Amino acid sequence: MPSDSHWQRMVLKRRASEGHQRVNIRGKRRASEINKTVQSTVLEKRKKVNPQFSILGFPNEILLDIYQHLDLSGRRGLRVNERMKRIEMDVEYHYRTLDIIIHENTLICDKIRIVVEKGKMREEIEMLKNTHFNRVNIISFVPIANDIIESMKFVNTKSMLYDYPNKKGVIIKKCKVNKRGLRWLYWIDLKLNLRIQKAIKKPSEFKKLKGTKILEGKLDVKYVKVEGLAADLMKAKEMMVADNHDPTTKCLTCCDDFVINDDKLVVEFKGIHECPCRCMGSVHFFVTNGKEDDSDDEWDSYEYESSIDWSDWDDEFDSDEEREDNYDIYRLSRANEDNRKPNLGEDSFPLLSLPPEIISNVFSFLPLKDRLRARVNRMLRSIESDSKYYVPGVQIEEPDDDGSTRLRRALLGAVFGFHHFFLADDKSYSTDFIKKIAQNIKIGFLFIEVHGTSPFHHELYSLIKTLKFTELTLILESYTDEMKKEIMADVNFREIIKLPKYLNLHAMGDAIGPEELFAIYKGMFCRTSNLCELKTEIKLEHLHSLGRLIEDAPESEDFMAKKIEIYISKYHGDEDYPLYDDENDDEEEEFDDDFLYRYHIFSGNFEIVVPHAVTDGIPFEFKMRWHETEELLVESKKGKKYMPIPEGETEN
Amino acid sequence: MVLITLVSSDEQNFPVERELLKQSGTIETLIVNMNLDDEDTDAAAMPIPLPNVKGDVLEKVIQWMEHHKGDPVKEGDNEDNNAEIVVPQWDDDFFKPAMYGSKHLELTVAASYLDIKNLLTLSCKAISNTFKGKTGPQIREEWGVPNEFTPEEEEAIRKENEWSE
Numbered sequence: 001m002p003s004d005s006h007w008q009r010m011v012l013k014r015r016a017s018e019g020h021q022r023v024n025i026r027g028k029r030r031a032s033e034i035n036k037t038v039q040s041t042v043l044e045k046r047k048k049v050n051p052q053f054s055i056l057g058f059p060n061e062i063l064l065d066i067y068q069h070l071d072l073s074g075r076r077g078l079r080v081n082e083r084m085k086r087i088e089m090d091v092e093y094h095y096r097t098l099d100i101i102i103h104e105n106t107l108i109c110d111k112i113r114i115v116v117e118k119g120k121m122r123e124e125i126e127m128l129k130n131t132h133f134n135r136v137n138i139i140s141f142v143p144i145a146n147d148i149i150e151s152m153k154f155v156n157t158k159s160m161l162y163d164y165p166n167k168k169g170v171i172i173k174k175c176k177v178n179k180r181g182l183r184w185l186y187w188i189d190l191k192l193n194l195r196i197q198k199a200i201k202k203p204s205e206f207k208k209l210k211g212t213k214i215l216e217g218k219l220d221v222k223y224v225k226v227e228g229l230a231a232d233l234m235k236a237k238e239m240m241v242a243d244n245h246d247p248t249t250k251c252l253t254c255c256d257d258f259v260i261n262d263d264k265l266v267v268e269f270k271g272i273h274e275c276p277c278r279c280m281g282s283v284h285f286f287v288t289n290g291k292e293d294d295s296d297d298e299w300d301s302y303e304y305e306s307s308i309d310w311s312d313w314d315d316e317f318d319s320d321e322e323r324e325d326n327y328d329i330y331r332l333s334r335a336n337e338d339n340r341k342p343n344l345g346e347d348s349f350p351l352l353s354l355p356p357e358i359i360s361n362v363f364s365f366l367p368l369k370d371r372l373r374a375r376v377n378r379m380l381r382s383i384e385s386d387s388k389y390y391v392p393g394v395q396i397e398e399p400d401d402d403g404s405t406r407l408r409r410a411l412l413g414a415v416f417g418f419h420h421f422f423l424a425d426d427k428s429y430s431t432d433f434i435k436k437i438a439q440n441i442k443i444g445f446l447f448i449e450v451h452g453t454s455p456f457h458h459e460l461y462s463l464i465k466t467l468k469f470t471e472l473t474l475i476l477e478s479y480t481d482e483m484k485k486e487i488m489a490d491v492n493f494r495e496i497i498k499l500p501k502y503l504n505l506h507a508m509g510d511a512i513g514p515e516e517l518f519a520i521y522k523g524m525f526c527r528t529s530n531l532c533e534l535k536t537e538i539k540l541e542h543l544h545s546l547g548r549l550i551e552d553a554p555e556s557e558d559f560m561a562k563k564i565e566i567y568i569s570k571y572h573g574d575e576d577y578p579l580y581d582d583e584n585d586d587e588e589e590e591f592d593d594d595f596l597y598r599y600h601i602f603s604g605n606f607e608i609v610v611p612h613a614v615t616d617g618i619p620f621e622f623k624m625r626w627h628e629t630e631e632l633l634v635e636s637k638k639g640k641k642y643m644p645i646p647e648g649e650t651e652n
Numbered sequence: 653m654v655l656i657t658l659v660s661s662d663e664q665n666f667p668v669e670r671e672l673l674k675q676s677g678t679i680e681t682l683i684v685n686m687n688l689d690d691e692d693t694d695a696a697a698m699p700i701p702l703p704n705v706k707g708d709v710l711e712k713v714i715q716w717m718e719h720h721k722g723d724p725v726k727e728g729d730n731e732d733n734n735a736e737i738v739v740p741q742w743d744d745d746f747f748k749p750a751m752y753g754s755k756h757l758e759l760t761v762a763a764s765y766l767d768i769k770n771l772l773t774l775s776c777k778a779i780s781n782t783f784k785g786k787t788g789p790q791i792r793e794e795w796g797v798p799n800e801f802t803p804e805e806e807e808a809i810r811k812e813n814e815w816s817e
Contacts, residue, residue: 038657046685203808300665331774343800351757351779351795351796351797353757354757354760354761355761355764357764358760358764358772358776360759361772361773361776362776362779362780362783363780364780365776365777365780365781366780366783366784367784369784370780370783370784370786372812372813373783373786373787373788373791373813374783374788374791374794375788376788376789376791376797376799377792377797377799377800377801378800378801378805380797432808432811432812432814433811433813433814435812436812591817
């Protein structure tokens with residue numbers, strides 16, 4: 001096999017030769033075109049002669065897997081082209097954790113140690129934007145300058161600094177923290193938050209934690225929060241402790257007072273602590289059994305795994321100098337191999353390390369509201385957006401004046417398991433919700449009841465137009481006739497009613513006239529619309545007008561052009577009941593006063609349903625149906641009585 | 653009773669009743685391809701390696717399959733309202749002890765790998781139940797999910813969820 005250098009020489013030679021020949025022969029083709037041709041020819045031949053392994057031949061998911069085994073420098077080095085860069089930066093695939101450790105002028109990131117010039121820390125951190133991790137822990141040995149804090153916002157981390165823009169901050173992961181450490185933190189006025197994920201189950205361990213004796217208490221501890229506060233907040237916290245003070249459970253340590261409030265679920269441990277350094281500070285320990293502390297909003301802002309070794313809790317510094325010399329008491333763990341793969345060996349459940357398809361599966365079991373709320377980070381949001389869901393029912397309603405409709409519909413929705421969304425009374429909400437569900441949700445039954453014809457309603461209809469739904473019910477009960485007509489004239493509204501398979505226009509009054517119905521009829525009869533069933537109310541005079549329009553229609557739209565069959569059925573509510581038993585076909589059934597009767601007029605697969613008895617001027621229920629298959633057509637005729645039409649009377 | 657031996661990633665052997673394995677699409681395919689159902693084939697001499705499933709997880713999977721022996725296997729995806737699926741009490745008790753633990757994760761991933769549709773469905777449903785009625789911060793807290801949203805993204809999500817609150 002030829003060596004690379006030999007190969008290169010061969011290629012150059014051949015390229016020159018072929019290019020030269022072509023120029024001589026054709027004489028008109030541009031040199032660049034020739035070069036391209038030659039290059040592709042050469043590459044083709046090269047592949048045949050020396051099929052080289054190309055990393056770019058791998059599918060994206062394999063490349064991602066490769067990335068996971070690389071350290072940061074390797075990852076950055078692999079950004080060799082746009083595709084590789086895109087894969088590396090793809091937020092959807094951020095699964096791993098990266099620790100960035102800032103220690104004096106050194107930035108230790110993954111396995112790379114970078115000595116940073118003064119003032120360049122921010123620049124270095126910005127370089128880490130969109131690295132291939134879903135969680136970046138910023139760990140600092142030193143007070144962090146404000147400009148660095150600013151840059152951290154751009155690193156792909158969930159940073160507490162968003163919530164505390166004016167505070168300096170430290171997050172410590174897997175570190176040892178002892179009393180010296182805590183005091184150091186008070187001294188530099190930093191905020192420290194630690195979280196223990198492993199439960200502390202034995203009181204003896206708790207003793208270690210607090211260095212004090214424990215009275216009665218169930219110590220199935222899941223989380224520990226330790227927070228250092230500035231001195232000016234101390235008084236308020238002191239009061240809080242005093243309020244909760246219970247002399248029966250008071251514990252004393254050599255330097256601190258602690259109060260334990262114990263019940264079945266929560267052990268709360270608070271302490272007042274005098275900082276021996278420069279200021280008075282307080283430290284609070286909230287030890288809960290995995291329960292959220294509702295009284296403290298800050299709790300939710302911190303989500304970092306930590307484990308703390310409290311064994312040297314009672315260590316003391318003799319002097320400030322010694323303290324400063326011992327910054328490295330924070331023995332920080334760097335990202336290691338365990339962080340690169342889902343860490344299945346620990347007790348914690350790394351939800352985000354489940355494959356996206358399983359997370360998507362989990363989402364599919366959630367009701368719509370919970371699913372929307374579960375988009376708690378970028379990865380989950382991306383997975384949710386990429387998955388298609390079926391939602392059986394959605395109701396969008398604008399409350400009426402007295403709220404009675406709201407209650408009634410809410411109850412109805414609850415019975416049928418629909419998702420219920422009320423527009424705010426003052427219309428101050430955004431319409432982003434509709435935009436969101438239009439992306440990936442298919443709705444079975446969409447129920448809309450709004451009141452008004454403002455520009456907002458026009459916008460609302462334009463958004464509803466983007467939804468995917470099978471059945472639509474529009475309630476226009478509170479509209480005046482003029483408003484209904486205005487709605488019917490709305491371009492977006494007219495678009496909406498073409499979308500569903502089943503359409504129920506309720507309380508339309510005169511708004512839906514013969515022309516509108518004829519347009520819907522044409523769409524259904526000629527199958528230019530998706531609609532298979534329209535249910536609405538109509539007046540007798542409009543029905544006559546509709547009949548005339550149908551009669552005057554061209555043959556392709558002519559209901560009468562096919563064989564007309566008329567059936568009669570009895571019904572109650574929306575349900576048809578068999579008019580007579582199949583076995584007694586010949587028996588004439590007497591009209592039953594408990595039921596109403598209606599005619600079903602068929603022309604091929606098309607059916608029009610009108611009541612048997614109607615009154616002039618009073619709207620009655622009117623249906624038009626298109627039966628998609630012969631089976632559905634036969635099913636529709638079942639149980640209804642066929643009424644032969646005397647010859648020559650079809651036109652009536 | 654025909655026994656088929658499954659070998660976990662840590663080399664533990666699990667002799668399992670042939671009938672039980674019908675619940676696993678992956679193993680069923682292997683059995684057919686390896687002709688283990690043939691009378692002439694010595695199934696005991698041909699263990700099925702499962703390099704992606706650890707012994708303790710496989711043990712749980714087998715325990716689940718034993719309890720669900722004879723249950724109809726779910727076929728394909730449909731547009732059912734998954735939100736209405738109920739986790740039976742036995743399964744709830746089965747998942748609950750390890751709900752937030754790594755074992756549940758491994759069990760779910762194993763169900764996906766072994767293509768045990770019913771187990772995957774119930775496991776995912778059990779996880780989804782922990783999300784129900786919770787706010788975003790509560791979910792983050794319980795599952796240790798980092799919030800990496802910028803304030804702008806957070807606001808966009810809040811607006812989208814406004815009607816669902």
